[in-house]
Amino acid sequence: MNPDLAALCTPDCPELAPVVAGLQSAGAPVAVCRAALGHLTDPTMPAVELASSAGATLEDVPAAYSLLRGDRAVAALTASMFYPHRLKHRLAVRTVAEWSAEPARLARLLAGEPVLAQTVEIHPSKGTCNYRCAMCLWSDKTTLTYATRGLKARGLLSTQQWLDTIEDLRTHGVQTLVISGGGEALLNPDLPAILRRARNVGLRTQLYTTGYNLRRAAPGLWEEIARTHRVRLSIHSPIQATYAQITGLPTELHALRRVGEHAGGCSIYATGSAARCDWESDSS
Numbered sequence: 001m002n003p004d005l006a007a008l009c010t011p012d013c014p015e016l017a018p019v020v021a022g023l024q025s026a027g028a029p030v031a032v033c034r035a036a037l038g039h040l041t042d043p044t045m046p047a048v049e050l051a052s053s054a055g056a057t058l059e060d061v062p063a064a065y066s067l068l069r070g071d072r073a074v075a076a077l078t079a080s081m082f083y084p085h086r087l088k089h090r091l092a093v094r095t096v097a098e099w100s101a102e103p104a105r106l107a108r109l110l111a112g113e114p115v116l117a118q119t120v121e122i123h124p125s126k127g128t129c130n131y132r133c134a135m136c137l138w139s140d141k142t143t144l145t146y147a148t149r150g151l152k153a154r155g156l157l158s159t160q161q162w163l164d165t166i167e168d169l170r171t172h173g174v175q176t177l178v179i180s181g182g183g184e185a186l187l188n189p190d191l192p193a194i195l196r197r198a199r200n201v202g203l204r205t206q207l208y209t210t211g212y213n214l215r216r217a218a219p220g221l222w223e224e225i226a227r228t229h230r231v232r233l234s235i236h237s238p239i240q241a242t243y244a245q246i247t248g249l250p251t252e253l254h255a256l257r258r259v260g261e262h263a264g265g266c267s268i269y270a271t272g273s274a275a276r277c278d279w280e281s282d283s284s
């Protein structure tokens with residue numbers, strides 16, 4: 001066994017041994033095998049971090065995913081009764097380590113005082129969306145609304161209120177801000193200001209979007225998206241017909257294809273304060 005990979009079969013995870021043997025016999029490069037094992041160990045790790053921790057390139061990551069999909073030992077491991085417990089154990093270790101690193105926070109918790117989560121999700125949309133998903137409160141403006149459901153909202157927060165909230169969250173120890181909806185966040189013209197404030201106060205930011213509107217994002221928004229730590233595209237189905245059915249968009253819009261192009265054809269280059277995006281094709 002390659003000693004570089006054998007080192008990953010630590011005594012506290014002996015189940016990885018047959019997986020390592022299987023990956024090696026597939027003849028994959030060591031970096032790809034390391035990325036595959038890293039993904040098995042922590043399936044939530046983003047691709048960029050996975051590549052970095054495995055000493056692999058970003059191109060190695062999809063190769064690692066493919067390797068895992070076809071491997072019998074991996075299928076046996078993930079279906080075993082041990083695997084979910086390994087992941088829970090890892091989460092518990094990480095959680096204890098995080099709390100231990102901040103004794104003052106732990107003391108507040110033990111004293112019954114309020115503490116904020118380190119990650120907070122906000123919904124700074126305008127309460128609307130250009131999709132019409134069957135299951136979503138934000139999808140149509142007549143039936144599935146707050147008012148018709150008896151959930152009368154007193155209005156959405158103003159941009160200034162969001163900016164103040166972001167400062168408060170940071171002051172109280174929040175480290176990561178997830179920006180999602182409640183509607184599609186990219187439709188809020190003040191989103192760049194909100195992202196900028198989060199960045200300026202030192203928050204890590206994550207943006208959740210359908211990706212449909214990325215192409216029309218103004219340059220100022222691109223500058224902020226380029227500095228966002230993670231962008232997640234919500235794709236309700238990988239099948240065009242099902243995607244159109246769920247989202248309520250006309251099939252002739254080819255929304256799924258468009259989102260795929262935005263995801264795959266978009267490269268962001270952040271240089272100083274400038275950002276640009278390149279599109280591989282022009283179908284919209």
Ligand code: SF4
Binds near residue numbers: 130132138
């Ligand atoms: S894309 Fe999201 S916010 Fe928009 S309608 Fe669908 S589920 Fe709702």
